[in-house]
Amino acid sequence: MRFWADRPLAIKGLVFIAIPLAILFGALASLYFASTAEERAEADVRRAFAIQRDTYQVHALLSQAAAGVRGYALTGQDRFLEPFSVAERELPPTMERLDEAIEDPGVRQEFVVLEQLVDAKRQGLGDIVRVSRGGSDLASSREALEQELNANRDVLERLGSQVDVIQRKEAVLLDQRRERVDDVRSRFLALTGISALLGLLGSVAAVYLFSTGIVRRVRVLEGNAERLAQGAELDDLPEEADEIGRLAQRLGRASALLRAREKDLSESEERFRLVVDRVSDYGIFALDTEGNVATWNLGAERIKGWQASEILGRHFSSFYPPETREFLPQRMIERAIRDGSAEDEGWRVRRDGTRFWANVVITALRDGEGTLRGFAKVTRDMSERRRTEEELRSAREEAIAASRAKTAFLSRTSHELRTPMNAILGFGQLLEIDEEHLETQHRSAVTQIMKAGRHLLSLINDLLDISSIEAGANELAIEPIGLRELLTEAHAIGLPLVEQAGLAFTLDLPEHEVTVLADKRRAMQVALNLIGNSAKYNRTGKTVRLSGRVEGSTAMIEVEDDGPGIEPANIPRLFTAFDRLGEQGRSAAEGTGLGLALSKSLVESMKGEIGYQPLTVSGPQSGARFWFFLPLEAPLPEHEPDDASKNPQGS
Incomplete structure (x- = not known):
């Protein structure tokens, strides 16, 4: 039994399946061979009947054809030739069937004689028909006809005797074949009974092996699984080498590992609780499903001013100012339930009534089945950052105002400078008109005045363009x-x-x-x-x-x-x-x-x-x-x- 228990499940399953299947296939094979033998015997019986039927038919066709030909010879009427035509049409396929069906050597010899007689009879009947149709010499025709009729009568008698011989031999063969069919059927019934008995014994053996090798130990494993779920000690199983034995060993190791992990998890949760409780920069606490405070850490105490004994069990709307207390807490809860988390920045209230700017994140806590178990809330005091942002905003506004003042100054200055500059350039152009009446040094001075004036005017125009663009007035x-x-x-x-x-x-x-x-x-x-x-x-x-x-x-x-x-x-x-x-x-x-x-x-x-x-x-x-x-x-x-x-x- 230990040898059997140590075999792999694949081999055991193969044995469980192979035993009934081997018996089943053996029974099916024996039944197939018995059925095939019975079919062959029955086919021999049917063939014997067919041979007897076809030999009778050959004799009957030739007898009817002979009578019809005789009537035609006596009367000359064509209607008597119809049996002859039928015989000519039916005899060849009938003889071919007999040739294919006859397998016994003795009957085959008699069939050869029958073929010769059939050919002779058909030839004789054909000669009688030809003699009856022709010749002007009636005396000689009748004499020849009489000879043919007598000869064919003898052939028909011999053919009937030959048919009787074949029929007797086939009758003997038919009796032998019937006895063979009965014998095959008897053996077939006995073989069926033996197969059924072997199948039953094989099934019982397979069920026994399955029960002793798998089912009993699986039940023990099932009980150990329940004990594992309850955290109890597991029942020992024999250290067998198959998959179930290894599974039992692994289940035992898993039980020890789970107990160790439970211990580690408990210690980790304790460390996490200590860490959260000691965080001072963030207020981290839990809410129940109704929004009541369930836990409280040092950061929450520092930021909000409440002691744990004062706030536990109270609704977290106590942290909101009066203008948002009626709607914002519930809105945050609904968003967290819908989206998984909700974030907000705004004014919150400390225990002493003072306000601070806070960043708040509320996260919905759900179990493995998706059921809401509560909320985690993280609060950070952002008052200092808000003050910095306000200062930056104020500085930016001042810089924008200064830029606008600079633009306005440049615009006004450029306009103020353009008027005297136009006058300078105008008088300079007048001097250029009378340049030919001036001395060389004066001409050079006028050129320098115009060059400097045009450069300054270009600078003024550029300043006006830039100030217009910056002021948004550039059309x-x-x-x-x-x-x-x-x-x-x-x-x-x-x-x-x-x-x-x-x-x-x-x-x-x-x-x-x-x-x-x-x-x-x-x-x-x-x-x-x-x-x-x-x-x-x-x-x-x-x-x-x-x-x-x-x-x-x-x-x-x-x-x-x-x-x-x-x-x-x-x-x-x-x-x-x-x-x-x-x-x-x-x-x-x-x-x-x-x-x-x-x-x-x-x-x-x-x-x-x-x-x-x-x-x-x-x-x-x-x-x-x-x-x-x-x-x-x-x-x-x-x-x-x-x-x-x-x-x-x-x-």
């Missing part, structure tokens, strides 16, 4: 503009400035004409400002390039030069007002430091974007590319973009 006339038209006009206006710097000025127009939405004067101002910068600061290069192309739903305008470019450290400050980058090395270049800042504001006010990218044609920091986008009025018709348009920043 733009957004209208459809042809991109090619804009680029061509910018190239024509900027050409003298670039040529004056001794540089070549090239223009690359887009392949397809498109329409952009922009303020034409402002867009031209931005383009000319970028062209002027390239001409002004390109001291080492030879060319300035203006180009435009379509990029998605926008048009990109680029101004490139092959000058020294801009130091990487200065790129983030490019669009800062009054910041002239590298001014110490460019003292000969005039400028106010407002051009790029003004261009950025103008482009962004037209819903565009402006930027810079260094070129690396011949080395580091070689060349510069400024670009800006303007929105298209309508999408461009679908066509395959060229390689240059695939990268909005160029190469």
Whole structure:
């Protein structure tokens, strides 16, 4: 039994199944062979009956055919030939069936004789029919007919005798085959009984093995599982080597492990309770399902001022000010139940009545079945952060007010400066008219006055533009503009400035004409400002390039030069007002430091974007590319973009 108990469950299950199945298959095989033998015996009996039937039919067909032919010979009427026709049609298949059915050697010899007689009889009947139909010599025809009739009568008698011989032999075979069928049936019944008995014994053996090998020990395991659920000691099982034995051993180890884990969990819960109780920066406590305080920690006591004995059992709405106490606690509970947790920031009340700004998170606590067991509430005093935010908000408002005051000051100052500056430029222009009557030194002075006046007027105009944009008073006339038209006009206006710097000025127009939405004067101002910068600061290069192309739903305008470019450290400050980058090395270049800042504001006010990218044609920091986008009025018709348009920043 120990050997059997130690076998794996797979082998035991195989034995449980194999014993009945082997008996079943053996019984089925024996039944199949017995049934097959019975079928063969019955088939032999049916074949004997068929042979007897067909031999009788052969004799009957030939007898009827002979009578019909004799009647035809005597009367000459064709209706007597119908049995002959039937015999001619039915005899060949009947003889073929007999040839296939006869297997006994003795009967086969008699059948050969029968075939010869049948062929002779059929031939004789055919000769009688031919003799009856023909010949003018009646005497000779009758004599021949008489001879044929007599010969066929003898053949028919011999054929009948041969049929009787075959019938007698088949009768003997039929009796033998019937006895064989009865014998097979008797053995079949005996075999069926033996199979049933063996099946019953095999089933009993399998049930016994199953009960002793599995069921009894499974019941013990079931009892141990119940004891495990109750935390009780388990019953010992024999240390058997199959799966149930190993399961019992593992169940015992699991019981010991669970008891150890229960101990660890209890200790962990105690440590967690001590940790939560000692947290002082956060108020962490539990609420029951009605919202009453169930636990209280040191942080909650420090923040809210209540002792545990004073607050336990009270509703947590006691922490809310009167204006929100009636609705906000219940709303928080409902949100936590619906969403799992609810967070809020607002005023809360301490025990002494003082208020503090708190961040509160309430989390619904549910068991494994989803039943609500209560709530966990975490409160943090955010009063200091709120004060800091208020101070930052106040500082931001003051900074905005100062910026607005600066903008207003620049606007008023620019307007005040423009009036005398217009007078200076007006008188200077009058002096320029009479320049030919002035001395050389006076002409130089007038030129310097006009140059300085125009520079100062440009600075005043830029200040007015920036102050208008910052104040939101810059009105733009957004209208459809042809991109090619804009680029061509910018190239024509900027050409003298670039040529004056001794540089070549090239223009690359887009392949397809498109329409952009922009303020034409402002867009031209931005383009000319970028062209002027390239001409002004390109001291080492030879060319300035203006180009435009379509990029998605926008048009990109680029101004490139092959000058020294801009130091990487200065790129983030490019669009800062009054910041002239590298001014110490460019003292000969005039400028106010407002051009790029003004261009950025103008482009962004037209819903565009402006930027810079260094070129690396011949080395580091070689060349510069400024670009800006303007929105298209309508999408461009679908066509395959060229390689240059695939990268909005160029190469």
